[in-house]
Amino acid sequence: MNLDISFAFETLIQIIPGIPVTLGMALGALLIAVPLGFLLALIRVNKIFIIDKLAALYVSFVRGTPVVVQIFLIYSALPAILNQMIEANGWQLDAYSVPPVLYAILVFGFNTSTHLSEIFRSALLSVPKGQKEAAYTVGLNAFQAYRRIIIPQALAVAAPSMCTASMNMLKNTSLAYMMAVMDITGRAKALAGVGYQYLEAYLDIFVMYLILCLCVEKLFQIWEKRLLHYKITA
Amino acid sequence: MITIDNVKKSFQGNEVLKGISLTIEKNDVVAILGPSGSGKTTFLRCINFLEKADEGKIVFDGIETDLSKASKKEIAAIRKKTAFVFQNYNLFQNKTALENVTEGLIIARKVPKAEAEKIAKEALDKVGLSERYDYYPSQLSGGQQQRVGIARAFAVNPEVILFDEPTSALDPELIGEVLGVMKKLAKEGTTMVVVTHEMSFARDAATKVVFMADGKIVEEGTSKEFFTHPKEERTRQFLRRYLNDYDYLI
Ligand SMILES: Nc1ncnc2c1ncn2[C@@H]1O[C@H](COP(=O)(O)OP(=O)(O)OP(=O)(O)O)[C@@H](O)[C@H]1O
Ligand SMILES: [Mg+2]
Numbered sequence: 001m002n003l004d005i006s007f008a009f010e011t012l013i014q015i016i017p018g019i020p021v022t023l024g025m026a027l028g029a030l031l032i033a034v035p036l037g038f039l040l041a042l043i044r045v046n047k048i049f050i051i052d053k054l055a056a057l058y059v060s061f062v063r064g065t066p067v068v069v070q071i072f073l074i075y076s077a078l079p080a081i082l083n084q085m086i087e088a089n090g091w092q093l094d095a096y097s098v099p100p101v102l103y104a105i106l107v108f109g110f111n112t113s114t115h116l117s118e119i120f121r122s123a124l125l126s127v128p129k130g131q132k133e134a135a136y137t138v139g140l141n142a143f144q145a146y147r148r149i150i151i152p153q154a155l156a157v158a159a160p161s162m163c164t165a166s167m168n169m170l171k172n173t174s175l176a177y178m179m180a181v182m183d184i185t186g187r188a189k190a191l192a193g194v195g196y197q198y199l200e201a202y203l204d205i206f207v208m209y210l211i212l213c214l215c216v217e218k219l220f221q222i223w224e225k226r227l228l229h230y231k232i233t234a
Numbered sequence: 235m236i237t238i239d240n241v242k243k244s245f246q247g248n249e250v251l252k253g254i255s256l257t258i259e260k261n262d263v264v265a266i267l268g269p270s271g272s273g274k275t276t277f278l279r280c281i282n283f284l285e286k287a288d289e290g291k292i293v294f295d296g297i298e299t300d301l302s303k304a305s306k307k308e309i310a311a312i313r314k315k316t317a318f319v320f321q322n323y324n325l326f327q328n329k330t331a332l333e334n335v336t337e338g339l340i341i342a343r344k345v346p347k348a349e350a351e352k353i354a355k356e357a358l359d360k361v362g363l364s365e366r367y368d369y370y371p372s373q374l375s376g377g378q379q380q381r382v383g384i385a386r387a388f389a390v391n392p393e394v395i396l397f398d399e400p401t402s403a404l405d406p407e408l409i410g411e412v413l414g415v416m417k418k419l420a421k422e423g424t425t426m427v428v429v430t431h432e433m434s435f436a437r438d439a440a441t442k443v444v445f446m447a448d449g450k451i452v453e454e455g456t457s458k459e460f461f462t463h464p465k466e467e468r469t470r471q472f473l474r475r476y477l478n479d480y481d482y483l484i
Contacts (some may be wrong), residue, residue: 129323133284137318137385139342141310148341152328230328230370 011191015204018184022212025104025183027169032109033169037116044117045124055117064116067107067172074107075100075179101183104176112169119165123158124150143197156227163220167213174209186210235260235425235469238393239331241280241290241301243273251287252449258394262424265436265457267447269472275321277446278396281427282318283309295393309448314342317387321399323379325371331382332367338390357385362417377408384415388424395419395471397428433476437461 043055062070083095127150135145177186184205192201236258243251249455250273257462258264279285283293287301295313299308324334327336335354340346345353358367361381364471372377379398387395399407400416415433420426420439436443436457444461444470447454453466464470 025438079323123479128324130322131326132319134318134326135325135337137282137316138338138390139310139314140337142308144341148324149328156328229321230330231372 003203004200007195007197008204009195011188011201012204014191015184015187015201015208017185019208019212021101021181022170022173022183025050025101025108025173025176025181026166027107028105029108029112029169029173030166032105033112033116036109038120039122040113040117041120042120058163059114059117062111063118067111067175067222070111071107071175072110075103075152078103078106085194099179101176102181102195104173104181105181108169108173109174111172112165115165115168116162118163119158120154123154123161124145126157127153156231159224159227163217163224164173166220167216170212170216172207174205235295237293241277241292242281242288243285244288246324248375251280251447254290254446254449255452256425256444256451256454258425260393260425260441262425262439263420263441264427264444266427266429266446267361267431267433267436267439267472268452271307272439272446273449275398275447276431278398278427280319281313282316282396297379299401310465311385314390315393316396317390317392319383319387319397319400320396321385323371323376324401325374325379325382325386327371330368330370331363331374331385334382335386336370338386342383343390353389357389360418361385362411375408376404377411378413380408382414384412384419385440394425394427397426397430399429399431401432433461433473439443445472447472460479 174185188201192198241254280287290301336350339350
């Protein structure tokens, strides 16, 4: 096995511009996944009539299918749907000029929202009922009780699993090359294809994902420490 | 000041409260006694809407509210006039002792922060926790936590404080410090309803004693009447079991 170190280094430099794309995708997806996942969890924890069944259905659909299939589906269906809407409304838009990274963000956002909803759900349920009751008795309303008492405690419980879910999602964004997104994987594949030097390029992104994931883990650890400040024991 | 009328509550067809009525005057200290499972906790929870009664009403300062179908506004109004002390303290785990007390003042009653902190510090001083303002519940003993719970209750200056067995989760050596605080409040004229198994508290600090069994009030009277001349056989049996450590005067 011959490793071309200088090629590996050159490609590494050329892959670097893909890092903001990878991180941007992950961040964009989180911006969808966190609020949506939280909403789904709230709906299910509070057993809101009918909607909770729909939420459960959505979660099992998304969780029960491979990301790759979700990518195929969204990437082929969404532009067509968008196109029909554009034609029907006479908008001055081209459905096929929408940057694919946006579709990727949607797929990973929806996908991660289901994992997060499960995480938030069990975290919310882990906060003892007495916390909410005490909040009510001191005069807080339901919204205030959630925001000030229940959610901070639930987040402290959820943080480690949120970290895992976020890291999984970051790694999954490597599938975005299937939608022609030029993230680090997309770049690596393109560069490697030129001289058939796959191994070097893949080693580059192997290390990059590793470093990115370690950074994410570290960030979550810092956040978790702050969330858990109240659990210090005497 | 408060009249509670005919409270009924069932859990899955099991009738736990079979029509409880109670009148509480200002400065009253009402002790509710009764065997386990008689519905004492459920009754207190119904007054504060932690549990929805099937039937019954409460007249609070002349304002009548249906306990089975009160509006959010009515519930909020009654909760602002009452405070609750839980058996297992239920301090906000993510808040310090001081923040536990200020929460109801700042958020629910819109008291400015500086003033709320002053009130909270006074309340914590009163329960002997002037050294523990910034401790989290996980850093406090059970007795200290319950004293914070009591400070949190009286700091909002409620018209009545409801206590649900405030000492029964405590180690015996910690009960005294909590009862001491409660007796102090009673002496100052705080209106209190106290579910308890502490006969000494009921005898010495209560102005009125209510004995509940099987979801009904069996007997009620002044503390003196109740402990010296119980009328009902059921009450005598109960007292015999609980007071055999004492020189009781039946
Ligand atoms: N949420 C609930 N669901 C079903 N049954 C309940 C519920 N809460 C209370 N009960 C039942 O109601 C009855 C009265 O309970 P409650 O807690 O009010 O009694 P208590 O007088 O406070 O007893 P203790 O002295 O043991 O605290 C019990 O038989 C209990 O099992
Ligand atoms: Mg009880």
